[in-house]
Amino acid sequence: xxxxxxxxxxxxxxxxxxxxxxxxxxxxxxxxxxxxxxxxxxxxxxxxxxxxxxxxxxxxxxxxxxxxxxxxxxxxxxxxxxxxxxxxxxxxxxxxxxxxxxxxxxxxxxxxxxxxxxxxxxxxxxxxxxxxxxx
Amino acid sequence: xxxxxxxxxxxxxxxxxxxxxxxxxxxxxxxxxxxxxxxxxxxxxxxxxxxxxxxxxxxxxxxxxxxxxxxxxxxxxxxxxxxxxxxxxxxxxxxxxxxxxxxxxxxxxxxxxxxxxxxxxxxxxxxxxxxxxxx
Numbered sequence: 001x002x003x004x005x006x007x008x009x010x011x012x013x014x015x016x017x018x019x020x021x022x023x024x025x026x027x028x029x030x031x032x033x034x035x036x037x038x039x040x041x042x043x044x045x046x047x048x049x050x051x052x053x054x055x056x057x058x059x060x061x062x063x064x065x066x067x068x069x070x071x072x073x074x075x076x077x078x079x080x081x082x083x084x085x086x087x088x089x090x091x092x093x094x095x096x097x098x099x100x101x102x103x104x105x106x107x108x109x110x111x112x113x114x115x116x117x118x119x120x121x122x123x124x125x126x127x128x129x130x131x132x133x134x135x
Numbered sequence: 136x137x138x139x140x141x142x143x144x145x146x147x148x149x150x151x152x153x154x155x156x157x158x159x160x161x162x163x164x165x166x167x168x169x170x171x172x173x174x175x176x177x178x179x180x181x182x183x184x185x186x187x188x189x190x191x192x193x194x195x196x197x198x199x200x201x202x203x204x205x206x207x208x209x210x211x212x213x214x215x216x217x218x219x220x221x222x223x224x225x226x227x228x229x230x231x232x233x234x235x236x237x238x239x240x241x242x243x244x245x246x247x248x249x250x251x252x253x254x255x256x257x258x259x260x261x262x263x264x265x266x267x268x269x270x
Contacts, residue, residue, distance in 0.1 A: 065239050065251065067202045067209040074202040074209030076239055076251055088257060102237035102253040104200050104211055116200065116211055118237040121256045122223060 006107055007068040010075065013112065014061050020053055022046055030111040056083045064100070077101040088121050090128065099123045141242055142203040145210065148247065149196050155188055157181055165246040191218045199235070212236040223256050225263065234258045 013028035025046050033045045040048060053059050058081050065076035079099055083092040099120045106114040125131055148163035160181050168180045175183060188194050193216050200211035214234055218227040234255045241249040260266055 065207065065209075067204050067207045067239070069202050069204070072200065072202045074200075074237075074239065089260070100251070100253060102209075102239065102251065104202070104209065104237065116235070116237065118235060118253045118255045119257070120253045122254070125224070 004068040004070070006070070006073050007066055009107070009110055010066065010068065010073045010105065011063065014063060017049060017061050020050075022050065025049075028112060030108060030113040033112060033115070035115045036117055055085070055087065056081050058082050071107060073105045073107065075103050075105070077103060088119060088124065090121070090124060092124070092128070095128070097124050097127050099127075139203040139205070141205070141208050142201055144242070144245055145201065145203065145208045145240065146198065149198060152184060152196050155185075157185065160184075163247060165243060165248040168247060168250070170250045171252055190220070190222065191216050193217050206242060208240045208242065210238050210240070212238060223254060223259065225256070225259060227259070227263070230262070232259050232262050 009028070016024050016028055026042055029042055029045055031042050033040055033042060035045060035048065059079070060081065062078045062080075063075055064078040065074075067074045077100065079101065080096065082094060082096045085091075085093060100123065101117055101119045103115060103117040105112045144163070151159050151163055161177055164177055164180055166177050168175055168177060170180060170183065194214070195216065197213045197215075198210055199213040200209075202209045212235065214236065215231065217229060217231045220226075220228060235258065236252055236254045238250060238252040240247045
């Protein structure tokens, strides 16, 4: 893996999330950030992340794979965590689940401008009691 | 986007899938290919793809984003297709759905050795009749 400039910036962003150092988020995320086609803006993006940590107190972002070029970062994030109540429209309710998120980021001016995230919901479902195995 | 060597190989692989030219698959995919942690091997991988095309007659792979380095390719694939019957444990039954797949590939000897794929199941669910919106 080539340690590109964006790969380094991305690791600093993930460290910021894991420290929940929200006062630094604007150093990593653009004011006009768009997440899965929705223009959240920095405040909306921070609110989404704060809500994630409130719903999942043991949330931790682990980078499993990282591919970067001069404009984009692609990352596979591994999670092992315990959502409270519902998560992704599923009744998790205190179960510890392992799942991945494959996510692309477009950077501009050294900040994340656009995010395209897919969370492996089928993998979570397969861990729930009475799960039917997805295809 | 830098047109790396692997990016070019990857586009040839996707063209092969879209032509369903299975006799060429072994030029793009390693004999010992592993898909989401399962060692399918070339024959098993081809069987998975042939089954996908049988279940989804209008299946077409569209590359939306592509990030590559010297060993990995990350791709966001866009689909607009009409699965017959069930897909990802959902009753689709003739509905045309749009969804993405964020997927990483590790190459060795110019062939795909490992694949880590996540399909946006929540996006599909949101298109089904009576869907509750996922978070």
